[in-house]
Amino acid sequence: MHVPSSIRAAVDRVVPADDRPGGWDGGVAAYLADSPDLGWAEPALARLAERLDALAGERPFADLEPGRQDELLRGLEHDDDFAALRRVVFEGYYAARQDATPAGLELAGFRAVPEGVTPVEPDLVPDVGSRGVRRSYDAIVIGSGPGGGVAAQLLTEAGRSVLVVERAARVPSAALRGDHLRGKRNAVYRPTAGPGAGHPRVAILPEGDRVLDGTDDAWLYGLNADAMGGGTRLWQGMAWRFMPDDFRMRSVYGNPDGASLADWPVSYEDMEPYYSRAEQELGVAGEEGALTARTPRSAGYPMPPFGTEPARELLAGAADRLGWGWGPIPLALNSVPHDGRPACVRCPQCVGHACPVNAKNGSHNTFLPRAAATGNLDVLYDAEVVEVRDGADRAAVTVMADASGQPVELEVDAEVVVVAAGAVETARLLLASGIGNDHMGRHLHDHRFVSMLGNADHVVKPYVGPGHSVATLDHVHAGTIPWGGGVLVDLLSLFPLTWAANPMPGVPRWGAGHKAWMAGPRANAFGVFGMGQEIPMPTSRVTLADVRDRWGRPGAGLRKLVHATSVEVEDGMAARGEEWLLEAGVRDVFRQRGTATASAAGEHSCGTARMGTDPAESATDPFGRPWGSRRVVVCDSSLHPTNGSVNPTLTIVANAFRVAEHLVATWPAAAAGRTA
Missing domain, CATH: 3.50.50.60 (FAD/NAD(P)-binding domain)
Known part of the structure; x- marks a missing residue:
């Protein structure tokens, strides 16, 4: 991509140089030169270059003093073309990529594989062809x-x-x-875990149908x-048992209008031997205690739980003061060497990424x-x-x-x-x-999700894996949240790119203040994540759509609606999550908002x-x-x-x-x- 001098200068105002490289030398130049995915940005950057030089007057934008450059860019803060520039800069500076380690990772304290760890490959079953x-x-x-x-x-x-x-x-x-x-x-682009082109789906949305291929928006696609x-x-490996009442939701709660709640044809007692076998044969690290009190067990976990860390200590103390039970999350990861494979090395990108040492089960x-x-x-x-x-x-x-x-x-x-x-x-x-x-x-359904965020007095979630660490189940089938409620866990460490694109309220969205926040106070941002019941509906469904896959077969049509009771679950989790954070001394707590209606597979x-x-x-x-x-x-x-x-x-x-x-x-x- 040809990059005008004004854009190169603007890159270094979005992420200015200080004792660390600026945006251009810190990864954006290489990203613009090498990425095959930036065709969408080229017209926006060309328009922005013309506007910046026009606003600069007699001198090119690149020749202006940094303060004047910042002044002109602040005038464009709500402009779509400047938003495109910020996105490209943050992707180039803060996103880990294959064969690229931009400067923003070190600035944020992120290291994909801990020092001294040599990645290994699992011996996958051969392809018969x-x-x-x-x-x-x-x-x-x-x-x-x-x-x-x-x-x-x-x-x-x-x-x-x-x-x-x-x-x-x-x-x-x-x-x-x-x-x-x-x-x-x-x-952001073509998911590595596929399915790739030739696998279209149709998301049936309130604003109209949208055709998605396997290279498109992974959240909407599924x-x-x-x-x-x-x-x-x-996966990160959170390996929970459902509770007894999860198998008889209709008997416990009834069926609200428009929903299709149903009981399972088996009970928890029927499932318990299979849960024990699953934990043993899959390999789960966990601890009996508050998180297992309502799920009777015929066998213990095959591995001990993962050791404690700052977030667990902070939220455990708050839970104790609130009178809530808590415990380490059961994980299908090797907390110790197990089944002929090593223990987890606690890398910071377990969720959504393959394990570097084959310790993820x-x-x-x-x-x-x-x-x-x-x-x-x-x-x-x-x-x-x-x-x-x-x-x-x-x-x-x-x-x-x-x-x-x-x-x-x-x-x-x-x-x-x-x-x-x-x-x-x-x-x-x-x-x-x-x-x-x-x-x-x-009856297509998923879970309801809520994130509550705030600022802690110290770093409680550094870039040390595997991710979620501590949980309370006290608001599951407990009456404190309707319709079966949900589990509350500590929010995992978000990747540097996620924080850069979505800073905390009051943080500048670019420039020296943004970079300083990424290098320092960002590490104090902390939250609680809630996952709760989604009430199924017969009208949420998979159908055959009028699109064809690479083999000429119909793709899936996805219609995903949200029942009002599911929103009640979200709101209840948000309230309990805020209560937990405030008791832990986290300040400025707010609820991270997304779309109210999920419209894909989840x-x-x-x-x-x-x-x-x-x-x-x-x-x-x-x-x-x-x-x-x-x-x-x-x-x-x-x-x-x-x-x-x-x-x-x-x-x-x-x-x-x-x-x-x-x-x-x-x-x-x-x-x-x-x-x-």
């Missing part, structure tokens, strides 16, 4: 996330031949971390990671390697099942694979097809295949193939079989009738053990099961 796929298997599993991984492990350990079809390519972990512009949770291991490749390094060790597993990467056919004697799928850039169509049959592609893609595939009743695709999406005992109220039976089908089983978050008030992955794993265990125990009778 399209030529290695057999014509028939005992089972085909669609998706390699926590549900699909568990199903593959149990089926192969039972002696069944299994083909796992994974949409993502077989990429190393190094390609899935360290880029703060393309990480799945913080993607935050489910497209990688071997699914979301467990990139997920389907990719637990369930699927165990399945492969049986000799009964094939995994086909960079491929998609585009149709499932449910027959009386056999099921079959059509698989589209990418072989050296050329599409290859494969027909594969099996006794059973296990669909574990996530709440959006599972529903899309089954709807496109003509499988399922009117509930298939409906990151904890569930419910689109919800299980139940009656086809009039559910999409599948209690063991994941779509009503009316014979040889198809769903085994992922789609089955969850409700989503609790904590991260759902441990429940996905536990329920997958239950569903897959039943499939193994009833094989092959289950394959010819009921057709109600």
